[in-house]
Amino acid sequence: MMKAYIFPGQGAQFPGMGKDLYEQSEQAKDLFEKANEVLGFRITDVMFNGTEDDLKQTNVTQPAIFLHSVILAKVMSDFHPEMVAGHSLGEFSALVAAGALSFEDGLRLVAARANAMQKACDIQPGTMAAVLALDDFTVEDICQQVSDVVVPANYNCPGQLVISGSVAGVDAACEKMLAAGAKRAMKLNVGGAFHSPLMEAARVELEAAIVNTEINEPVCPIYQNIDAKPHTSVDEIKKNLIAQLTGPVRWTQTVEQMLRDGATLFTEVGPGKVLQGLVKKVNKEVPTAAAVLG
Incomplete structure (x- = not known):
């Protein structure tokens, strides 16, 4: 068995997340309390008792998902990764779980990333849209035809690509996608144009x-989002982390590369089951699982 561990990104949050870990494991409880100290507010109160809307605040969402994923990885008795990857924000969780970043430094970077992205959204308003049932080449080609800013942002699985850019750019691209035969081209309820050139201010700040x-x-x-290739070099990891904010998440290509490199089981570590579903859409034969405490 070649074990691949994958870590989810924004959108995986849910009310009550992490509460079971906090109550069942002393180690988890200590880590959550340390997180409260590092962040300067009790994020555990929002995670365990907050509403969906409370959890959607950028300064809460990203650290909450990171904490759920990383603390679960740390308290699992059989966490021995042979390869890791994370979707967008999840790349930071993967780095901590694989020992490249300390828990505290990872959390500080995620908090800094969330704040930088929020500021960039305020400076340059934008949006994103999911395009279903069009091939990647057609989506890329249409984005290039639009004069306003719009780019492929998340290559989630075959036939599901998220585009990102200015409101005018995304609207124009969606019209063209539908005309080209897309089953759907629907705007997402997000605060900005993530993984696009409109995140340049955030990239500079996070760098x-x-x-x-x-x-x-x-x-x-x-396996990093920007090129879907495996990395162990510290210099390369840093460079790719910085490029990630304005570059695309190549998740389809990441899963394909992990499979080529021998992955036989994908375990999702953190809230939700989104990534397991995307892996199955890349290759329905490969086993997937959700990480569990113990």
């Missing part, structure tokens, strides 16, 4: 934080 953070060689390769 300074990443450059000044100690990153070690991970215990196994991390």
Whole structure:
């Protein structure tokens, strides 16, 4: 068995997330309390007792998903990854789980990322849309035809690609996608144009934080979003993390590469089951599982 561990991104949050970990494991409880100290507010109160709307606040969402994923990985008795990957925000969870980042530094970077993205959204309003049942080449080609900013942002699985850019750019691209035969081209309820050039202000801000953070060689390769390739070099990991904010999440290509490199089981570590579903759409034969405590 070649074990691949995958870590979810924004959108996986749910009310009550992480409460079971906090109550069942002393180690988890200690880590959650440490997180409250690092962040300067009791994120556990929002995670365990907050509403869906409370959890949608950018400064809560990203650290909450990160904490759920990382703490679960740390308290699992059989967590021995041979390869890891994370979807967008999940890349930071994967780096901590694979020993490249300390828990505290990972959390600080995720909080800095969330704040930088929120500021970039305020500076440059934008949006995203999911395009279903069109091939990647057609989506890429249509994005290039539109004069306003719009780019492929998330290659989630075959036939599901998310585009990102200015409101005018995404609207124009959606019309063209439907005309080209897309089953759907629907705007997403997001606060900005993530993984697009409109995140440049956030990339610059996060670059300074990443450059000044100690990153070690991970215990196994991390397959990074920007190029879907395995990395262990600290310099390459840093460069790819910085590029991630304005570049696409190549999730389809990541899963395909992990399969080519021998992955035989994909275990999703964190809230939700979204990534297991995407893996199955890349290859329905490969086994997937949800990580469990113990």
